[in-house]
Amino acid sequence: MDQTDSVIHFNIQASDQLTWNVEPLLHEVKHALERLATEDETSVIDLRSIPLAPGEEDRILEILGLGEVVARLNVLGSSDVVETEYSGVWVVTHYNENEETIGRFIEVTRMPEILRSQAEDVAEASERLALRLEDEQQEKQTSNKLAVEK
Amino acid sequence: MASHSDKEKTLGDVLRSHGVSRRSFMKYCATTASMMAMSPAMIPMIAEALENAKKPSVIWLSFQECTGCTESLTRAGASTVENLIFDSISLDYHHTLQAASGHRAEEAKEEAMHENHGKYLLVVDGSIPMDNPGYSTIAGISNYDMLMEAAEGAAAIIAVGTCATYGGLPKASPNPTGAVSVSDLIKDKPIINVPGCPPIPVVITGVLTHFLTFGALPELDDLGRPKAFYGQSIHDRCYRRPFYDKGLFAETFDDEGAKAGWCLYKLGCRGPTTYNACATTKWNNGTSFPIESGHPCLGCSEPEFWDGGGFYKALSIPTADVGETVLYTAAGAAAAGVALGALNRATKGSANKAHEKVTLEDLEK
Amino acid sequence: MSASLEKGVNALKQQVDSSVAAFFSSCVHCGMCADTCLFQTETGNPASTPIAKAEPLRRVWKSEYTLLGRIGKMFGLSKKVDEKLLTEWETMVYDNCTLCGRCSMVCPVGNDIALMIRKTREGMAAAGHAPEGLIGATNRSIKIGSPMGVKLPALLAQIRHLEEDTGLKVPVDVEGAEYMLLLSSMEIMNFPEFMEAIARIFDKAGATWTISSEAFEATNSGIQIGVSDLAAELVQRVVDAAEKLKVKTVISPECGHAYMAIRWDGPNLVGKAFSFKVRHILEVLDTFREEGRLKLKDKISEKVTYHDPCQISRRGGVIDQPRRLIDLFADDFVEMPDAGKMNWCCGAGGGVSSNERADEVRLQVFKRKKAQLEEVQPDAIISACSNCRIHIEDGLEEYGMDIPLMSLTETLAEHLADD
Amino acid sequence: MNEIALLEWVRGTGFQIATVVLVAGVIIRIFEILMLGRKKNLAEAKGSEFSSGMRTIVSRSVPESDSFKRSAFTIVAGYIFHIGLFVTIFLFAPHILLISELTGLGWPALPTPIVDAVAVLSIIALLAILVHRFNNKILRYLTTPGDLFIWFVTIAPLITGYIAFHRIGMSGPMLLAVHILSVELLMVVLPFSKLTHVFTIFMARWYNGAISGYRGVQS
Structure with missing residues (x-):
């Protein structure tokens, strides 16, 4: 987290386990990973939903x-x-x-959904590309025309 | 302000026409779900519902307030989608933010109210003065009249900030303007209270998102607050809670305990009685929240927080100043005690006087 | 309210003082006093719980001497002391309590419950709710001078017999004697050996003593029945006699409540500090021992134990003296469990023995003493109270046990050195 | 009245009322008792009233061995909940804050988990005491409705305090309000019920020791 530098850090070391939430959370990840391996089941953990002391997220x-x-x-x-x-x-x-963190998730999956190209975006992209090619062609035709006219 | 051509389109259409990619939209849905403390499993559902939602109309009225709530919202650094949904697409009237002014502004409001009658969301910040309507007016209309008129056609009302939800600072003793909250005046409309001084900005957009996603108001607690944000106390979500449980407290603001980040209970922290999302949502774009900065929670999102005793007195300390009372009581009680003691002596004295020698005849009865 | 009930309630009002008020204020109904009372442990009767026996006094305290009680009384909410209550409580206060004071030693908040019951008796008696047996004894004490009706000629006859049989001298009405001996009627009629023992020991010790012909009775039925007026009258007789004979010390004999009556209650009853000292015979004998005036010739080999009479040890403060004296003649002395200030009562003190109605229950509660004796298995029991002695003998007979009972004073006399 | 308003009331007016009743009640009761006075003992003393009385105030806290055997449950359970009340009232950090605010006196607190465990033990002891009260023939005989009320008044702050600390069932302000309210009930009831033994025990024990000590017996 970039901006944690601006937060007063007190004397807390990253290894101090303040809330005791670090280990259980990692265990949860472990179980999720087992489920992914055996049943192909994906999981998402929202790090904001768990109270973590400064430094604990870094530790994870x-x-x-x-x-x-x-x-x-x-x-x-x-x-x-x-x-x-x-x-x-x-x-x-x-x-x-502003490069400020607004959310952090641990996803246990083969490929995070947001990384894939999205169907809607793909559809829109193909339209856009088609339009673009049309434009190109039109431009070509226009320039050919001009050349012929010359 | 929203352009009128957006009116009949779905939110998905509008966003796409603004060049928002699906990925961006998914990111928005994920971060919103996170802020509303919803399970990540619900993200796809939120996305689909939002995609197909109709563009909402929002009217924002400001009464006795300091504009802090609006500041909070506009400084939210929220994502573009959030801004788009709330600011650009929905907000039909907000006299601080809108470009139009004077009659034009009022006309825009009238128009929005008319066109979306029964469907628009009314957002209110600030309390309403009831002692004298002249204490606060907009375009010559008293706050009370304006609220009642706008509320009439609203689908629901979102009271933003502690002033609108509980009366806030204007209502603090001695309440010179006779300030009241929105819910004091309006009983026949669903009201969502989003208290805080100021409230966490994403709560407002979160509520809006919820309204759009599910077509209904979010689940509220008995103070009318969305449970998603106000369901747990600061204390319950506080990363310093383990110190409270262990009984490790900062005694002053600069002692070793304070430096070690121990619990601020003794310094007056209202965390245990304050319900808000600060501890997880945090402020300034997730930078920190007051306790993380070493200051106790003031309880700004709770009713009557201005009148709830000194901010730096621990919760277990009575707000009443009993020192003097005890002194007077003790003096009075001592006098009463002496009187009762004298009464007892008199009772016994008269019993002694009434005593007749017990004789053998008495024994035989 | 009948005249007598009124008198009773008034007497209860008179009994409340700061200690009683503090005691009642502190009771938390924990029930621990019940576990200390042989009338509860041996009968299982919950009504025998010591603090419950003081209920009439509690009601008067509550309604007359507390703020809440006064208010309650104004609205007619206070619990009243009435005939029904007194009738019901009479057997608890008189038949089922020996005023032994064991409860007072255990109460965790420190209530002197025996004192509270003793005070309750003042109200009961004034209201005409004392048992027949005790009324009779009190009547005889006042009118004849002895609860058993022993008159002076009977005493003089016993003295004459004694002097003839032993050649010892029993001084009567000797002015200026150091000690004036009081006697319980039982000692005069049932245990004349006691007087003989005194004569022997005092003779050897070289102490001057006398018996007053005007006040020889040690017991005080007024104390047991709970009528201070009559108790004071009986105490006054002793005071007058002691002053008349100008003695230094009045000796209370082997009788528990007699010691309480003359030593601790006496001056307070007559409202004046005594001009003479009052000592229990065991205290006097222990002084003789200390001064080397009490020499014994031999020791006995039997296993003996000592029964502490409640009013002499726990309520009277004479605990170590008997033990030091027994050491003079007994090699094999064993204590009963809870001996000394926590000793269990024989079951017949506090007027219970004068109250025929209580005959059954006093034998029933003797089971406690029986159990103690069975645990210790003594060859003989020593005591210093004629009342305990008679009752223990009764109890032993009832339960088919055969253990001889000895008076401490008499036993000492039997083993006096001859020189 | 919303829960925050209720909390403010119990921390303000409610606490004031309770304090007034407690202070006034205790003072009145002390005068009421002590002004009755006691006759001077005219018998020749065999021991000191004062020092024996003072000794009994302390010594009566140690049960005599035979009665310990006979009343073991009452003594053990009684000790547990009395110590428990002392620890939870006087050694829990937030309570010390309150006391030091009112009196200026402060002392170190016990670690919270210990106070927590002690509170649980006390609650168990008090529950067992209630069961015992119903099952024991003597206690059934002695028990009045007032005793049950006082039992409730005593256990209520422990239970409400426990659930307030663990935040079970109600909102934070409500939990705290209910807890403080239960304590205020205790404060109001204390001077006018058997709970007076909190302070009259010192008088009662002193009198007991004095009466006995005067005769030369340490009670």
């Missing part, structure tokens, strides 16, 4: 680590989609236009 992220995939999305500000050291465990962080 530190334990999960950084894996093979890092993606940056440019949607209404940016979003980071990162696969952790544990394949199938993703951390999705949403930022607003």
Whole structure:
């Protein structure tokens, strides 16, 4: 979290387990991962729904680590989609236009939904591309015409 | 302000025409669900409902208030979609934010009320003075009259801020204007109270989203507050709660306990009696909330918080100043005690006087 | 309200003082006093719970001396003391309580419950709710001078017999003697050996003593029945005699309540501190022992135990003296469980023995003493109260036990050195 | 009245009323009792009234061995809930805050989990005491409706305090309001019920010790 630097940190070390929520949460992730492996069931955990002391979220992220995939999305500000050291465990962080965190989820899935190209966007994109090609063609025709006229 | 051509389109159409991608929309739905403390499993459902919702009409009235609530909302740094839904698409009248002024503004309001009669949402911030209608007027219309007129055609009313919900600062003792809350005046419309001084901005958009998503008001507690945001106390969601449970308290604002981030109960924290989402939603775009900054919760979203005793007195300390009372009571009681003691002595004295020697004859009865 | 009931209620009003008020204010109905009272433990009767026996006094305290009670009384809400209550409570207050005071030692809030019951008796008696047996005894005490109706000629006859049989001298009406001995009627009629023992011991010790022909009776039925006016009259007789003979010390004999009456209640009844001292015979004997004036020739080998008479030990403060004295002649002395200030009452004190109505229950509650004796298995029991002695003998007979009972004073006399 | 208003009332006016009744009641009762006076004892003393009385105030807290055997339940359960009440009232941090605000006196608190456990033990002890009261023949005989009321008044602050701390069943302000209200009930009832033993016990024990000590017996 970028802006935690601006928060008064008191004397709390990242290893201090203030709320005792770190371990249970990681256990939840473990179970979710087992379910993904055996039943292909996906899960999402909203980190905001759990009271965490300053530093505890960092601790969780530190334990999960950084894996093979890092993606940056440019949607209404940016979003980071990162696969952790544990394949199938993703951390999705949403930022607003000011790069301030507005949401953070742990997704246990093969591919976070938001990373996929969306059907509506794809449909709209194909329309847009078709239009674009039409434009190109029109432009070509126009320039051909002009060339012929010349 | 919303353009009139948006009126019959669904929200999805409007957003797409504003160039909002599906991904952006999903991001909005995810963050909104998170803020409304909904299970992430509900995100797809929210998305679908919002997509197909009709564009809402919102009228915002401000009475005896400080504009802090509006400031809070506009500084929310909310996502573009949020701004789009609330600000650009829905808000038909808000005299601080709208470009139009004077008669034009009032006309816009009249028009919106007329066209969306029975369907628009009425947002109110500020309390209503009842002692003298002249204390607060807009375009020559008293707050009371304006509220009653606008409320008549509203589908629901959202009272924003502690003033509108409970009377707030204007109502604080001695309440010079006779200020009352929206719910004091209106009994026949659903009212959603979004208290706080100021309230958390996303609660307003959250309620709006809920209204659009489910076509109904969110579940409310007995003070009319959305349970999604006000269902748990600051104390219950506070990351410093373990210190309370262990009995580790900061005694002053600069002692070792305060530096170690211990519980602020002794410094007057109202967390245990205050229901709000600050501890999880946090302020300034999720930066922190008062307790995280080392200051106790003031309980700004609870009724009568201005009159609830010193902010820095622990909750277990009585608000009444009993010191003097006890002194007078003790003096009075001592006098009464002496009187009763004298009465007892008199009773016994007269019993002694009434005593006749018990004789053998008495024993035989 | 009948005249006598009125008199009773008035007497109860007179009995309330700051201690009683503090006691009633503190009672939490915990029931622990019940577990200390042999009338409860041996009968299982919940009405025998000590604090419950003081109910008439409690009602008067509550309605006359508390703010809430006064208000309640104004609205007719207070519980009244009436004939029905007194009739019902009479057997509890007189037949089922020996004023032994064990409850007073245990009450966790510190209530002197025995005192409260003793005070309750003042109201009961004044209202005409005392038992027949005690009324008779009181009547004889006042009119004849002894609860058993023993007159002076009978005493003089006993003295004459004694002097003839032993050659000892029993001084009567000797002015200026150091000690004036009081006697209980039982000692005169049933245990004349006591007088003989005194004569022997005092002779050896070289102490001057006398018996007054005007006030020789030690017991005080006024105390037991709970009529202070009459008790004072009986005490006054002793005071007059002691002053007339100018003695230094009046000796209370082997009788529990007699000691309480003359030693602790006496001055307060007559309203004047005594000009002489009052001592229990065991205290006097212990002083002799200390001064080397009491020498014994031999020791007995039997296993003996000591029964503490309640009014002498727990309520009277004479606890160590008997033990020191027994040590002089007994090699094998064993204490009963709870001996000393927590000893269990024999079951016949406080006027119970004078109250024929209580004959059955007093034998029933003797089971406690019986159990204690069975635990200790003594060859003989020593005591220092004629009343305890008669009742224990009664009880032993009732339960088919055969343990001899000895008076401490008499036993000492039997083992006096000859020199 | 909403729950916050109720909370404000119990923290303000309610607390004031309760304090007035408690203080006035205790003072009145003390005068009422002590002014009755006691006759001077004219018998020659064998021991000191004063020091024996003072000793009994302390010594009566230690049960005599035979009665401990006979009344073991009453003593053990009684001890548990009395100590429990002391700990929860005087060693719980928020309560110490209240006391130091009112009196200026403060002392360290016990760790909250200990106070919590003690509260549970006290509640269990009080429940057991009630069951015992109904099952025991003697206690049934002695028990008045007033005793049951006082039992309720005593256990109520413990239970409401426990659920307020653990935030069970009601909203925070309501829990706190109900807890404070239950304490105020206790304060109001205390001077005019058997709960007076809280302060009259010192008088009663002193008198007991004095009466006995005068005769040379430590009671």
